Amino acid sequence: MQNNHVAVGVDGSAEGRAAARWAAREAVLRRVSLRLVHAVDWPLDPVLPGVGRQDVDRWADQALTETAEELRRLHPLLEITTRCPQGRPAAALAAEAADASLLVLGSRGLGGLVGFLVGSVALSTVVATDTPVVLVRAADGPDDTAGGGTAAEVVVGVDIREAGDRMLAFAFEEAQRRGCPLRAVHGWKMPPAYAYVPFFDPDNERDIGRSVTRMVDDMLLPWRHKFPDVNATTSVFTGSAGERLVRASRGAGLVVVGRHLRRSPLGVHLGPVAHAVLHHAAAPVAVVAHA
Incomplete structure (x- = not known):
């Protein structure tokens, strides 16, 4: 079909x-x-x-x-x-x-x-x-x-632990149709073990942050090549991805999040980020299943 x-x-x-x-x-x-x-x-x-x-x-x-x-x-x-x-x-x-x-x-x-x-x-x-x-x-x-203007930016939540190809393809295609910029948002946290390190070096966190930013850029690279007319930027930060996506939704035309296809004994689970965005975003929200 x-x-x-x-x-x-x-x-x-x-x-x-x-x-x-x-x-x-x-x-x-x-x-x-x-x-x-x-x-x-x-x-x-x-x-x-x-x-x-x-x-x-x-x-x-x-x-x-x-x-x-x-x-x-x-x-x-x-x-x-x-x-x-x-x-x-x-x-x-x-x-x-x-x-x-x-x-x-x-x-x-x-x-x-x-x-x-x-x-x-x-x-x-x-x-x-x-x-x-x-x-x-x-x-x-x-x-x-509310929201949804075709000139406003498309915001997409990315996770470097997931392939996210279907979600990124959807987000870039939407941005291209609208002739608007795209912003990829990724939140990360320090490993829990760092809470027990007695003398934590702040340079470690900065190094990890730079490494995560490079990984996000690498994730977007093939899509930037495929959609050269889309002005794609990244926003990488420490903290809750769901909270930052909700904040970024204010004034956005569309927010794109992924969900897993995997099923648990309790049924299909959307995940905390998608759940937070669905309930609190100020713009239309697209949910795209991961491959």
Whole structure:
């Protein structure tokens, strides 16, 4: 199957509309079509008395139709299709993502606080698909999503212990499409054993910092050669990578983080950095599975 479209989950909410507007702009940038998806999960015993299957279907059709009409007014040349699959939302959205190049979901903003309220459907969908997933929160203003401007920089969190090729390819491609700079952020910590060294030489920490910076530069080198038009810089520091990425998200157009494909006995684990960024970033967040 060809991954030649962007898919977005819509449900009639402000978060869904914000995600749809972001996804439409992304589809225009990629020069591909847009698919609007509303997953209908019809329970055997309806929670709301008096609400029948026809009411649920009518509401789903209305959400898709109204969103499609709005986006066609904004992007007259964009090809837009709609889908209304049956089943649990996370599973249905993950299935829709299988033949898409990107899946976009909405996430509720934390009121006056900066960040996201990431629901169980969004988290379950992120870990159920290998397709990159972007979470977009509802607009701070009436006309646009929080962050997400195409001219703002792309921020990507890198880990020198991981290959990260899929994540870096995604981040550089996004920066190239937008014609914006890219900033690679990496946080590191001194080995725990250094806490027990009675006479610690600060030069050791500076030497390690320079070595880590060289490793990050080496990690980006092939991508700088592949994308010479992208102005890529690095930000290497000691401390929490998640905290620094959240800080860097203010004013960014997109934050890109990776997640592991490996499963544990407790299920798929996003990792502390991706978890922190998903919940607290001020810009849309793309989660890309490591190979």
